[in-house]
Amino acid sequence: MVFVVGVDGCKNGWIAVALNNGRFAGAAMYESFAALVHEADDAFSIGVDIPIGLLAEGKRYCDGMVKELLGPRRDSIILAPPRPAIEAATYEVANALTRNLMGMGLPKPTYDLRDQILEVDAVLKSQSQMRRNMQPYFTSRQIMMRKESKSALRKYARIIEPDDERQKRLEKARPAGRIIEVHPEASFAEMAGKPLSHDKKSYNGVMMRLRLLERAGIKIPLEVDEVGGVQIDDVLDAAAVAWTAHRYAMQRARSLPERPDWQHDGQQVVAIWI
Numbered sequence: 001m002v003f004v005v006g007v008d009g010c011k012n013g014w015i016a017v018a019l020n021n022g023r024f025a026g027a028a029m030y031e032s033f034a035a036l037v038h039e040a041d042d043a044f045s046i047g048v049d050i051p052i053g054l055l056a057e058g059k060r061y062c063d064g065m066v067k068e069l070l071g072p073r074r075d076s077i078i079l080a081p082p083r084p085a086i087e088a089a090t091y092e093v094a095n096a097l098t099r100n101l102m103g104m105g106l107p108k109p110t111y112d113l114r115d116q117i118l119e120v121d122a123v124l125k126s127q128s129q130m131r132r133n134m135q136p137y138f139t140s141r142q143i144m145m146r147k148e149s150k151s152a153l154r155k156y157a158r159i160i161e162p163d164d165e166r167q168k169r170l171e172k173a174r175p176a177g178r179i180i181e182v183h184p185e186a187s188f189a190e191m192a193g194k195p196l197s198h199d200k201k202s203y204n205g206v207m208m209r210l211r212l213l214e215r216a217g218i219k220i221p222l223e224v225d226e227v228g229g230v231q232i233d234d235v236l237d238a239a240a241v242a243w244t245a246h247r248y249a250m251q252r253a254r255s256l257p258e259r260p261d262w263q264h265d266g267q268q269v270v271a272i273w274i
Contacts, residue, residue: 002249005040005153006242007033007048008184009116010234015227016040017238020157022217022246027235028152028226033119037127037179039151045174047182047245049237050113050120051080053263053270057101058082061263062272065256066186069274071195076185078110083265086117124179128267152226173251175259176269182244184237186256186274191216191243200233209236216243244273 003025005018010029014036018025030036033048040046053060060080067074080086081094082101088094091111098106189195191212198205213220218239227235247253255262255271263270 002246003040003043003154003157004242004245004249005036005043005046006182006238006240006245007036007046007050008234008238008241009050009113010230015230015234015238016153017220017235017242018043018153018157019218019242019246020154023156024218024220024239025157026151026153026155026226027220027224027238029228029230033116034123034126037123040153044178044249045245046179047241047248047273048120048179049182049184049241051078051117052120052124052179052181053265053268054080054083054086054117054121055263055265055270056082056084059102060270061257061261062181062255062270066183066272066274069195069256070185070189072197073185073189073195076200077183078107078113079104080117081106081110086111086114120179124177124268127177127179155226156221173249176248176255176271176273180245180248180269180273181271182241182273184240186272187240187244188212190274191240200236201231206232206236209233209240213239213243218243248273 001020003018003020005016007014007016013029013031014033015029016036017027037046063077063079067077070077081098084101085094085097085106088097091108094111095106098104188209196205196208198208200209220239244253253273255273257271
């Protein structure tokens with residue numbers, strides 16, 4: 001079993017889409033990222049559309065590289081500000097710090113993501129010890145518990161007893177840790193072989209993304225009670241992030257920049273996976 005989760009921020013929290021062996025396993029909305037990660041404690045990888053790794057100063061290479069990759073959809077990528085700016089209590093202070101440390105102003109919509117960025121950052125810090133120890137992402141006991149009580153993330157999943165040797169091989173396949181940064185527009189561009197031509201909120205954009213996901217083997221049910229009033233583009237984005245999280249688990253994903261050029265924020269790799 002390879003169980004992964006893709007996450008996108010939404011109006012009232014976080015929308016998560018889970019894949020079991022690359023197929024839709026379930027979806028749910030969570031008020032906090034910490035609660036989501038706890039629920040997905042047996043996931044091999046969790047992809048999230050939020051900046052991971054905040055530099056002390058300067059620009060993140062990955063943001064500029066993904067902007068270049070996306071071409072006409074480049075505006076969907078934010079340039080993550082330095083840590084002192086995102087930790088600033090007011091936009092005015094954050095904007096001034098960004099100009100000083102990054103050489104440019106800070107768009108207000110980017111600062112508005114402050115709470116979500118710091119929420120993920122706090123979870124990453126709490127998970128760092130687990131990553132260092134390379135603890136298994138699932139155990140036989142957890143699997144039996146999942147069989148007895150399926151959560152929304154496993155509603156459609158087939159729970160399969162793991163192959164121990166395969167498990168050991170997979171455990172060596174997380175060069176950037178268990179929680180990775182993924183940009184859904186970059187994932188969709190990778191699926192299509194080129195940047196998409198329609199905005200994700202448009203009818204054509206939604207249909208195009210649904211077709212790409214289905215072609216990749218991810219068929220989302222017409223109705224998913226557990227996602228409540230989450231917008232359709234947020235669900236599709238989370239599914240695209242999950243697609244990359246599965247590729248990461250299978251060692252088929254690539255990072256921007258490539259490994260020799262990774263930046264680091266303490267122990268966090270600063271890279272976007274596709």
